[in-house]
Amino acid sequence: MRAIIHVDMDAFYASVEQHDNPQLRGRPVMVGGGGPRGVVAAASYEARQFGVRSAMPGRVARRLCPHGMFVKARFARYREVSEQIFAIFHRHADQVEGLSLDEAYLDVSSAVASGSELESIGRALKREIGSICGLTASVGMAHNKLLAKLASDYDKPDGFVLVRPEDTRRFLDPLPVRRIPGIGPRSAERLHDAGIYTVGQLRRTAPALLEELFGRHGIDLARRAAGLDDRPVKAERIRRSISQETTFDQDHTTLGALEAVLLEQAEDLAATLARKQLFARTVTVKLRSSGFSTLTRSRSLDGHTCQSEVIAGVGLELLRSWAEWRSGFAVRLIGLGVSTLAGLGEVERIIHTLDPG
Numbered sequence: 195m196r197a198i199i200h201v202d203m204d205a206f207y208a209s210v211e212q213h214d215n216p217q218l219r220g221r222p223v224m225v226g227g228g229g230p231r232g233v234v235a236a237a238s239y240e241a242r243q244f245g246v247r248s249a250m251p252g253r254v255a256r257r258l259c260p261h262g263m264f265v266k267a268r269f270a271r272y273r274e275v276s277e278q279i280f281a282i283f284h285r286h287a288d289q290v291e292g293l294s295l296d297e298a299y300l301d302v303s304s305a306v307a308s309g310s311e312l313e314s315i316g317r318a319l320k321r322e323i324g325s326i327c328g329l330t331a332s333v334g335m336a337h338n339k340l341l342a343k344l345a346s347d348y349d350k351p352d353g354f355v356l357v358r359p360e361d362t363r364r365f366l367d368p369l370p371v372r373r374i375p376g377i378g379p380r381s382a383e384r385l386h387d388a389g390i391y392t393v394g395q396l397r398r399t400a401p402a403l404l405e406e407l408f409g410r411h412g413i414d415l416a417r418r419a420a421g422l423d424d425r426p427v428k429a430e431r432i433r434r435s436i437s438q439e440t441t442f443d444q445d446h447t448t449l450g451a452l453e454a455v456l457l458e459q460a461e462d463l464a465a466t467l468a469r470k471q472l473f474a475r476t477v478t479v480k481l482r483s484s485g486f487s488t489l490t491r492s493r494s495l496d497g498h499t500c501q502s503e504v505i506a507g508v509g510l511e512l513l514r515s516w517a518e519w520r521s522g523f524a525v526r527l528i529g530l531g532v533s534t535l536a537g538l539g540e541v542e543r544i545i546h547t548l549d550p551g
């Protein structure tokens with residue numbers, strides 16, 4: 195049997211601040227978001243009770259929670275604590291797949307022959323995180339990644355949930371469909387329209403209907419609803435860039451046609467960034483025609499972004515300045531890419547709109 199643990203620190207940055215500064219304990223704490231255009235990087239559970247969430251503009255957070263304490267993010271400190279946590283992970287697992295500074299999948303299959311052995315590793319992780327870092331983590335344990343992640347999320351904060359294979363349906367069936375990874379607000383709405391609210395209802399839905407609603411993706415959703423997932427835990431390489439390319443059947447010779455493709459690519463890139471909780475700082479346009487070799491143009495922003503408008507804005511600017519210098523062109527391929535990627539925790543400034551000029 196596979197034995198997978200998902201560990202997720204509770205309100206990580208805010209908890210580190212509360213740990214390091216006793217005056218912040220028990221109080222609503224917002225990390226980041228103090229400046230006029232800042233964004234909240236993390237909110238303590240006390241702040242969440244007022245509706246404050248990470249990635250929320252600071253001014254909104256201040257309105258919701260006027261007596262909250264805004265503290266400056268100290269990323270070097272969070273990285274230091276993260277290293278301690280990952281050192282603990284590596285002591286217990288052969289494979290550790292970090293998802294962010296404070297979240298990872300651990301594969302402990304080789305050390306575990308039963309659910310209770312899996313539980314004792316989970317307990318040891320919580321205990322060591324508590325004694326070494328003075329922080330709490332939520333721990334989910336199961337026979338695959340999907341269930342381990344849902345389990346750690348189930349009883350947050352300070353959660354500890356084991357889902358045994360025989361408990362899979364009992365655990366999954368009552369959950370709202372929105373909890374299944376891959377079901378965003380729009381998919382959830384479509385399912386609700388079809389009368390499907392719970393994972394159990396989704397599991398019992400005819401595959402034909404799911405295919406009708408979601409195409410091939412419908413089959414994946416049905417698998418997830420049944421708790422099936424065979425993705426391995428692997429030490430993930432850090433992604434350096436994300437890009438989109440479109441090759442045309444015929445050369446495009448007008449700017450308008452190229453711009454339309456670029457806008458779509460920007461939307462796709464922004465969706466990928468949002469899904470992976472990443473932000474980008476550099477935008478690259480790539481062009482290829484039958485006449486000349488591939489050419490790329492890049493521009494870096496003053497901060498990070500995940501907004502399609504910003505990515506598209508820079509892409510269009512690069513495309514137009516390229517086109518300006520030629521009397522005619524015949525483009526066979528256009529690509530748009532983003533790089534210099536960072537997670538929310540590593541982002542100092544988020545660009546929501548592109549300053550003209």
Ligand SMILES: [Mg+2]
Binds near residue numbers: 203
């Ligand atoms: Mg966390």
